[in-house]
Amino acid sequence: xxxxxxxxxxxxxxxxxxxxxxxxxxxxxxxxxxxxxxxxxxxxxxxxxxxxxxxxxxxxxxxxxxxxxxxxxxxxxxxxxxxxxxxxxxxxxxxxxxxxxxxxxxxxxxxxxxxxxxxxxxxxxxxxxxxxxxxxxxxxxxxxxxxxxxxxxxxxxxxxxxxxxxxxxxxxxxxxxxxxxxxxxxxxxxxxxxxxxxxxxxxxxxxxxxxxxxxxxxxxxxxxxxxxxxxxxxxxxxxxxxxxxxxxxxxxxxxxxxxxxxxxxxxxxxxxxxxxxxxxxxxxxxxxxxxxxxxxxxxxxxxxxxxxxxxxxxxxxxxxxxxxxxxxxxxxxxxxxxxxxxxxxxxxxxxxxxxxxxxxxxxxxxxxxxxxxxxxxxxxxxxxxxxxxxxxxxxxxxxxxxxxxxxxxxxxxxxxxxxxxxxxxxxxxxxxxxxxxxxxxxxx
Numbered sequence: 001x002x003x004x005x006x007x008x009x010x011x012x013x014x015x016x017x018x019x020x021x022x023x024x025x026x027x028x029x030x031x032x033x034x035x036x037x038x039x040x041x042x043x044x045x046x047x048x049x050x051x052x053x054x055x056x057x058x059x060x061x062x063x064x065x066x067x068x069x070x071x072x073x074x075x076x077x078x079x080x081x082x083x084x085x086x087x088x089x090x091x092x093x094x095x096x097x098x099x100x101x102x103x104x105x106x107x108x109x110x111x112x113x114x115x116x117x118x119x120x121x122x123x124x125x126x127x128x129x130x131x132x133x134x135x136x137x138x139x140x141x142x143x144x145x146x147x148x149x150x151x152x153x154x155x156x157x158x159x160x161x162x163x164x165x166x167x168x169x170x171x172x173x174x175x176x177x178x179x180x181x182x183x184x185x186x187x188x189x190x191x192x193x194x195x196x197x198x199x200x201x202x203x204x205x206x207x208x209x210x211x212x213x214x215x216x217x218x219x220x221x222x223x224x225x226x227x228x229x230x231x232x233x234x235x236x237x238x239x240x241x242x243x244x245x246x247x248x249x250x251x252x253x254x255x256x257x258x259x260x261x262x263x264x265x266x267x268x269x270x271x272x273x274x275x276x277x278x279x280x281x282x283x284x285x286x287x288x289x290x291x292x293x294x295x296x297x298x299x300x301x302x303x304x305x306x307x308x309x310x311x312x313x314x315x316x317x318x319x320x321x322x323x324x325x326x327x328x329x330x331x332x333x334x335x336x337x338x339x340x341x342x343x344x345x346x347x348x349x350x351x352x353x354x355x356x357x358x359x360x361x362x363x364x365x366x367x368x369x370x371x372x373x374x375x376x377x378x379x380x381x382x383x384x385x386x387x388x389x390x391x392x393x394x395x396x397x398x399x400x401x402x403x404x405x406x407x408x409x410x411x412x413x414x415x416x417x418x419x420x421x422x423x424x425x426x427x428x429x430x431x432x433x434x435x436x437x438x439x440x441x442x443x444x
Contacts, residue, residue, distance in 0.1 A: 038069065239254060290342075362425070
């Protein structure tokens with residue numbers, strides 16, 4: 001009898017009944033994937049739970065995967081030893097965070113998939129290419145024409161080695177901030193910035209700075225004889241964006257500039273990324289979009305050989321990982337350019353899309369420092385972008401779609417291929433890469 005009551009209570013919670021003004025949802029999902037990151041076809045299956053009210057909630061998702069990330073096969077040793085049938089699998093926290101949504105504030109804390117930057121496919125600041133980040137994200141919208149967004153991303157915590165009193169792991173943290181202004185419905189513009197620093201997870205001088213991060217960094221480090229000077233030299237990035245909403249056309253432009261200092265304000269900047277695009281809603285069912293993004297050769301790198309690696313990547317000591325997985329921002333990394341054409345159709349519970357992407361890149365090394373080995377900072381008299389003698393060209397064709405089978409069940413998928421010319425920057429070498437993504441989800 002007791003067991004029966006427990007089962008009834010569990011069922012009421014899982015199917016989404018309102019209990020004490022909270023809505024609870026249980027979900028099961030699965031994926032098949034094969035692309036530039038998962039180079040050998042991989043499987044994943046997950047379980048999730050959402051608990052929410054009108055103003056707050058909690059989300060948690062766990063996955064079981066057998067992905068190989070690039071050429072690296074991830075394996076959980078204990079699972080392989082205790083459950084031989086699952087030897088090729090590992091589990092991962094896909095995401096898990098608590099959120100609040102009050103009148104002027106929306107905040108999340110936990111493991112979050114972040115995407116920061118305008119555009120459809122190539123956000124310049126933070127892209128959700130890899131797993132979720134441990135982070136705190138806060139958006140404040142005090143008036144209808146202004147919003148402030150702040151992300152505190154704790155990429156890696158600091159760990160002390162108790163045997164040697166040294167650091168077994170150095171903290172790596174990224175703060176991102178956006179100030180958005182929308183004086184009219186058709187116009188939005190804003191300022192974006194980020195500061196990447198090592199050796200500490202929390203830096204109050206940046207967290208509470210009313211001035212731009214780069215100005216705060218300059219104040220703390222570059223006044224050589226000042227009594228307040230600190231022995232830090234962090235990596236600061238700044239940018240601007242613009243969006244236009246002339247129904248039925250949405251257009252945008254964004255720029256990301258690294259290592260912009262007072263001495264370089266009027267000089268041509270050679271560490272820059274950009275994203276420009278437009279989307280035309282032809283009618284309620286059909287849309288067409290074009291997007292152009294890229295980055296110069298030395299962007300996302302730090303400026304000196306003599307300081308720690310401040311590369312704008314998640315794992316600077318894992319250079320064998322695909323750049324598309326490891327970049328924090330623009331996923332194709334430095335010394336690249338990409339054009340994307342996409343047509344979308346949707347009708348009721350189903351939709352289709354057709355996409356062509358052209359990617360060109362030369363040598364991409366976000367892990368290196370700005371200076372050439374053994375030399376000094378290059379003095380460029382040209383725009384350092386795609387100037388290699390051999391460039392790799394990728395042509396990607398994809399067809400995708402979705403079908404909401406039921407209000408609580410859906411499937412999505414895409415299939416296509418990438419044809420590579422000068423593969424691996426070897427002149428004349430070609431390569432075909434199949435691309436497949438299928439996912440399904442059921443909610444209770």
